[in-house]
Amino acid sequence: MESIFEKLWRLGPAAFVLKAIVAAIVADALLLAFILLRRTYRKRFFAKRDARVFELRQKWDELISGMIPYETWRKKPFDRRIVETIALDAFEAAGPQESARLLRFLRESGLIEKRIFEARQFTGWRRMRALVALGRTRAPEGVPALAEALRDSDLEVRLAALRGLGRIACPEAGEEILTWLGERGLTVPALPLQSALIQCCAERPQLLTPYVQHAEGPVRELLGRVLGEVATPSMGMDLLQFMGDEREELRAAAARAMSHVGSGLAFDVLNELARDPVWFVRLRAIVGLGGLCDPRAIPALMGGLVDSNRLVRLRAAEALVQLKTQLAPIFEQVVETGDRYGLHAYLTALENADLRAKLEQELQISAEITEEERDRLLKVLQTGCLLPEESAKTGSLSDKAALLQ
Amino acid sequence: MIRFLDISNHTLFWYYLASNIAYLIMLITALKTSATHQRRLESHRLNWIKDSPLAPPIAIIAPAHNEEGSIRVAVRNLLELDYPELEVIVVNDGSKDRTLEELREEFRLRPVRAVYVPDVQSAPVRGLYRSDADARLLVVDKEPGGSKADAVNAGLNAVTSPYVCVVDADSVLERDALLRIMIPILADPKRVVAVGGIIRVLNGSEIQGGTLRRVRLPRKSIEVIQVIEYLRAFLIGREAWAQGNMLTIISGAFGLFRTDLVRAVGGYRSRAIGEDFDLVARLHRHLLEKGANYQIRFVPDPMCWTEVPSDLKSLGRQRARWQKGLLDVLWPNRDMLFRPRYGRIGSFAFPYLWLFELLAPVVEIVGIATIVLAACLGVLSREFFLQFLIFGYAFATVISIGSVLQEEITYKRYNDWQDVTRLVSYCFLEHFPYRQLHMIWRLQGLWQYLRGDHVWRPLKRKGLDSARAQ
Numbered sequence: 001m002e003s004i005f006e007k008l009w010r011l012g013p014a015a016f017v018l019k020a021i022v023a024a025i026v027a028d029a030l031l032l033a034f035i036l037l038r039r040t041y042r043k044r045f046f047a048k049r050d051a052r053v054f055e056l057r058q059k060w061d062e063l064i065s066g067m068i069p070y071e072t073w074r075k076k077p078f079d080r081r082i083v084e085t086i087a088l089d090a091f092e093a094a095g096p097q098e099s100a101r102l103l104r105f106l107r108e109s110g111l112i113e114k115r116i117f118e119a120r121q122f123t124g125w126r127r128m129r130a131l132v133a134l135g136r137t138r139a140p141e142g143v144p145a146l147a148e149a150l151r152d153s154d155l156e157v158r159l160a161a162l163r164g165l166g167r168i169a170c171p172e173a174g175e176e177i178l179t180w181l182g183e184r185g186l187t188v189p190a191l192p193l194q195s196a197l198i199q200c201c202a203e204r205p206q207l208l209t210p211y212v213q214h215a216e217g218p219v220r221e222l223l224g225r226v227l228g229e230v231a232t233p234s235m236g237m238d239l240l241q242f243m244g245d246e247r248e249e250l251r252a253a254a255a256r257a258m259s260h261v262g263s264g265l266a267f268d269v270l271n272e273l274a275r276d277p278v279w280f281v282r283l284r285a286i287v288g289l290g291g292l293c294d295p296r297a298i299p300a301l302m303g304g305l306v307d308s309n310r311l312v313r314l315r316a317a318e319a320l321v322q323l324k325t326q327l328a329p330i331f332e333q334v335v336e337t338g339d340r341y342g343l344h345a346y347l348t349a350l351e352n353a354d355l356r357a358k359l360e361q362e363l364q365i366s367a368e369i370t371e372e373e374r375d376r377l378l379k380v381l382q383t384g385c386l387l388p389e390e391s392a393k394t395g396s397l398s399d400k401a402a403l404l405q
Numbered sequence: 406m407i408r409f410l411d412i413s414n415h416t417l418f419w420y421y422l423a424s425n426i427a428y429l430i431m432l433i434t435a436l437k438t439s440a441t442h443q444r445r446l447e448s449h450r451l452n453w454i455k456d457s458p459l460a461p462p463i464a465i466i467a468p469a470h471n472e473e474g475s476i477r478v479a480v481r482n483l484l485e486l487d488y489p490e491l492e493v494i495v496v497n498d499g500s501k502d503r504t505l506e507e508l509r510e511e512f513r514l515r516p517v518r519a520v521y522v523p524d525v526q527s528a529p530v531r532g533l534y535r536s537d538a539d540a541r542l543l544v545v546d547k548e549p550g551g552s553k554a555d556a557v558n559a560g561l562n563a564v565t566s567p568y569v570c571v572v573d574a575d576s577v578l579e580r581d582a583l584l585r586i587m588i589p590i591l592a593d594p595k596r597v598v599a600v601g602g603i604i605r606v607l608n609g610s611e612i613q614g615g616t617l618r619r620v621r622l623p624r625k626s627i628e629v630i631q632v633i634e635y636l637r638a639f640l641i642g643r644e645a646w647a648q649g650n651m652l653t654i655i656s657g658a659f660g661l662f663r664t665d666l667v668r669a670v671g672g673y674r675s676r677a678i679g680e681d682f683d684l685v686a687r688l689h690r691h692l693l694e695k696g697a698n699y700q701i702r703f704v705p706d707p708m709c710w711t712e713v714p715s716d717l718k719s720l721g722r723q724r725a726r727w728q729k730g731l732l733d734v735l736w737p738n739r740d741m742l743f744r745p746r747y748g749r750i751g752s753f754a755f756p757y758l759w760l761f762e763l764l765a766p767v768v769e770i771v772g773i774a775t776i777v778l779a780a781c782l783g784v785l786s787r788e789f790f791l792q793f794l795i796f797g798y799a800f801a802t803v804i805s806i807g808s809v810l811q812e813e814i815t816y817k818r819y820n821d822w823q824d825v826t827r828l829v830s831y832c833f834l835e836h837f838p839y840r841q842l843h844m845i846w847r848l849q850g851l852w853q854y855l856r857g858d859h860v861w862r863p864l865k866r867k868g869l870d871s872a873r874a875q
Contacts, residue, residue: 017792020422024799031806032829035813039825092452125444132448159592160448167453189593195457229458310522314565344518351517352535384518 053082060086064105074109084111088136103139112139119145127152128160135164140172147176151184158188166196171207174200178211186218197226205230209238212250224253228284231257236265243269248278255281259288267296274300279309286312290319295326302333305342317345321353328362328377332369335380347384356381410779417772418793424761425800431645432807438648439640439705439815446706451584454591455487461590462490462566463583463661468556469495469574470549473502477511479574482615484539488583492566493542495574498556499528499549508544512536521545525672527558553657554673554680561672564664571681573658576711577607577617585707586661593700599662599688601647601655601703603639605818606632607710617710622824627720629827630835631713636808640705640815647703651754653689655701657681659709666691678859679730686734689750690741706816721846728850731763733859766847773841798836805832 056079062068063083073079091102106112115137118130131149134142142164149161165173177197186193201207205227212223224242231239239261242254255273258266266288273285286304289297297319304316320330334346350356363369363377380386454460465483469476476495483493497505508514514534521530528550536542547559557571568590572578582602589597609623623629646652655662657680667673670687677683685701692699714720735758741747742755779785809828812818819825 017418017789017796021792021796021799024796024803027803028799028806031803031810035806035810035825035829038813039822092450125447128444128448132450136450156445156448163448163450163453189591189595191459191591191594195459198458311565347518351515352540354515354537 049078049082052079053086056082056086064101066105066108070109080111083109084133087111088133091136091138099138103137106137106139112137112141116142116145119149124154124157128157131157131160131164135160135167138168140168140170143168143170143173143176146173147180150177150180155188159192162188162192162196166192166199169199169202171200171204174204174207178207181219181223182211182215186222190218190222194222194226194229197223198229201226201230205232205235206238209235212242221247221249224250225256228253228256231260233261236261240265240269243273248276248281251276251278252281252284255284255288259291266292267294270297271300274304279307279312282307283309283312283315286316286319290315290322293322295323298323298326298330298333302337305334305346306337306339310341310345313342313345314349317342317349318352320346321349321355324355324358327355327359328366328369331359331363331381332373332377335377335386338386340386343380343386344384347381407782407784410775410782410784413772413775414779414785414789414793417768417775420768420772421793421797421800424765425797425804427757427761428641428804429800431641432804432811434648435641435644435811436807436814438644439811442705443815446588449588451487451581454584454587455489457489457591459591460489460587461568461594462492463488463568463570463587464492464494464560464564464566464664465570465572465583466557466560466564467493467495467572467574468498468553468560469500469504470498470553470556471500471502471504472574473500473504473507475575476504476507478615479576480508480512480542482577483572484542485580485615486578486583487581488587490566491541491583492564493539494560494563495542495544496556496560497544497546498553498559499547505544505546509534512538512542512544514544517543521563523562524668525558525561526675527555527562527672530559530562533563550675552675552677552680554677554683555675557680558672558675561664561667567664568661569664569667570659570661571657572709573711576604576658576709577612577615578659579617579708579710582659582707582709583661586659586704589700589702589704590661596698596700597702598666598692598699599655599660599685599701601643601652601701602659602661602707602709603643603703603705604635604656604658605708605710606635607712608715610710612710620818621821622819622827623715625715626831626834627717627839628713628715629831630839631720632828633805633808633831633835635713636812637805639703640811641804641808643703644705646754647701649749649753650700651749652701652703653685653750653754653758654682655685655703656709658711659707662688676859677730678726678733678854682730683734686738690738690747693747693750708816708818717842721842721849724843724846725850725853728763728766728847729854729859731758732851732854735759735763763851766844766851769844770848801836801840802832805835 056063056073059068063073064087073083087102087106091099094102112134115130115134119127119134119142122130127149131146134146146161146164146168149157152158152161162177165177174197177193177200181193197208208223208227208230212220212227215223224247227239235257239254239257242250245251245254251273255270258269270285270288274282274289276282276285282304286301289300301316301320304312305320307313307316320334323330331346334343350359360378360381363374363381366374369377376387467479467483469479472479480493480495495508497508514536517533517535521533528548531546531548534544534546536544543563545559545563547556550556550559561569570583570586586600586602589600606623606628608625608628609621610617611619611621622632643652643654660681662684666688667684670684670691673680674683674687688701714723735755738755741751742759744751776785776790780790806829809825809832813825819828
């Protein structure tokens with residue numbers, strides 16, 4: 001007796017639609033069966049897992065102290081995964097003491113060694129999973145395995161290794177990343193790389209200086225940006241060399257870094273960079289000057305307030321407003337500039353900081369300004385507009401600024 | 406005549422076959438992409454992004470028009486989103502109710518003269534308000550512009566962040582939605598210029614204090630069918646198109662864009678009927694004409710829950726508007742078709758939209774009419790007709806069940822057995838008579854557009870309060 005398939009096949013090309021119908025109905029049935037089976041399996045799996053998690057949780061202290069021999073759960077993959085997940089999750093939120101206890105447990109139980117082995121031996125997704133787990137342990141012995149994975153041909157694996165190294169956040173991890181970067185160049189997207197380097201070099205930013213000096217192109221820019229984030233006051237002299245660098249990214253990084261250095265040396269450098277032809281270098285310098293919170297920065301910030309770039313004006317205004325002790329004299333200078341865009345930016349920053357009433361009060365009681373001057377300034381403050389004679393003074397400058405936006 | 410009917414019937418068959426095969430290819434691509442995405446997520450810890458000093462600032466623009474019932478909850482929900490650098494800009498689009506007052510009371514607003522540079526066109530702004538309760542909140546109060554696009558443009562002019570996320574004020578975003586939608590940008594900030602998130606149906610779910618507490622399937626059939634449609638459109642359609650960098654729609658309810666690019670293309674087109682589709686089409690055009698190496702991505706896990714129409718009249722209006730929006734974008738961009746300069750968008754995405762989205766109601770209605778005519782004239786092969794019907798039905802069901810499967814193996818938001826059983830049942834029931842009705846609405850949309858009705862009309866929604874009560 002011939003089968004149903006043979007009967008269908010005998011129908012020939014005319015039965016194409018019929019075959020398609022059969023195929024579609026079979027596909028429907030398979031999809032439904034898959035959904036049903038998967039749901040049933042998952043329900044049972046999670047019930048089992050939940051029960052086991054509860055059991056292990058009950059004896060968690062004995063488990064991580066080693067009172068319960070590690071062999072009792074290590075050989076069972078199901079239990080091992082649960083224990084590792086609980087430990088790593090606890091690690092994310094643990095304080096120093098608890099972290100040390102958990103790390104000791106992960107070491108003694110051999111979980112870290114196992115992950116190191118997996119990170120070295122496995123490929124693809126399984127390697128990636130091992131790398132992430134290794135990073136989450138924050139164990140320095142995981143650095144070599146993670147560094148090896150940086151040379152993997154798969155971008156996702158490289159990114160996982162990079163994130164893992166960033167999570168470990170120790171100078172040794174930073175050094176491994178920098179060495180690899182020197183060897184291979186920029187083979188991963190910039191942001192994750194920057195993020196990892198910032199985490200790793202925060203403790204010892206000097207690590208970066210020789211690499212920045214010798215790097216070229218986009219790598220040099222990227223390292224400059226990292227340096228800008230992590231620089232410390234002790235690096236002042238090292239940073240000076242980047243002030244006149246031909247790459248604007250490096251000058252911007254120097255400006256950013258100088259704001260961490262402290263007021264003495266920083267003022268001169270930031271004042272200089274606040275006049276840079278590139279707007280984002282000026283922006284960084286203005287933000288840096290603002291961060292110093294020092295009245296000596298006022299002239300440079302006034303320059304920033306009438307800058308041709310909107311963002312520079314906004315940041316300069318915010319920095320000026322932060323100098324709360326000098327509200328009235330600064331406002332007088334702002335009005336003196338005769339720049340309506342600068343005034344607008346200043347008033348915006350003032351109102352965002354909710355300091356308008358304070359300035360009004362200061363202007364009312366200030367003994368250093370004449371009655372006529374007081375009325376004029378109050379009027380500008382209330383209307384938000386410059387009086388005709390002031391705007392006429394520098395009208396052309398403002399228009400130019402507007403055009404350059 | 407008989408020859409014509411025969412050709413018409415066969416054309417309809419091949420059209421159906423091509424359309425379903427296209428969807429089948431998309432289903433397979435989407436299943437593969439989702440699996441890869443799930444794996445990739447394993448190496449991302451969202452709290453690492455949250456703690457990163459390099460997470461670029463995002464401005465959320467939430468246009469609100471007569472939303473007094475839900476605005477407090479909606480804005481609180483936005484301010485509670487997990488993201489390190491956030492700016493929330495609520496645009497009160499000339500509301501006639503107490504929307505602004507509600508905001509003023511809840512967030513202690515005070516008028517400010519914040520920097521507002523009218524880079525893109527919008528109706529005049531009446532005032533700007535900063536919150537004393539949360540400095541990240543800025544409210545732009547403007548004259549009614551008659552469209553959501555106009556309101557978003559006003560918000561765009563007040564944005565100071567490099568990325569802008571447009572949401573509907575009455576939508577509910579999951580707490581980590583911004584962290585998730587930023588993943589493609591953080592991985593490749595130079596190339597990724599926009600990211601679309603998934604929109605899910607809020608009807609039937611329980612929300613409390615602006616946060617989703619329990620996901621349930623809606624009770625009404627018409628809403629359940631929309632759940633399937635959304636799953637199909639997002640988890641299959643957009644996932645697959647984005648895989649080939651051919652995503653042409655980022656939903657207006659939740660999408661992230663590079664601010665400078667949105668400004669460069671002139672913001673949203675105020676008179677556009679489908680402003681979200683229009684913006685993405687103009688972004689593609691702008692970038693392709695510049696020869697830029699860019700990507701527009703879709704991320705299926707940052708969830709935005711939105712209310713869908715719960716009666717036939719509103720649904721009909723919505724679908725007619727979507728169809729009008731489609732024509733409103735495709736027609737002015739017809740010069741992009743099959744021109745090498747416009748790459749895959751001109752060669753694949755737009756032709757697909759023309760053939761299988763825009764012309765679908767025409768082809769289907771004409772097809773049904775010819776089948777009926779053929780039956781009346783007695784020239785219809787009963788065998789062919791039945792086979793065709795069963796085939797179309799079974800194939801379409803595969804796609805629908807495939808989208809439910811996709812949701813099951815990835816995000817599995819409908820945990821209740823009863824919900825899944827109903828969802829699967831509706832995969833079999835949606836094809837008659839809903840599908841035919843849908844075609845008529847879409848045809849109406851085309852007809853309205855051709856008659857010159859290009860007006861954008863907002864839909865009536867119940868708001869978050871009613872969703873909570875359900």
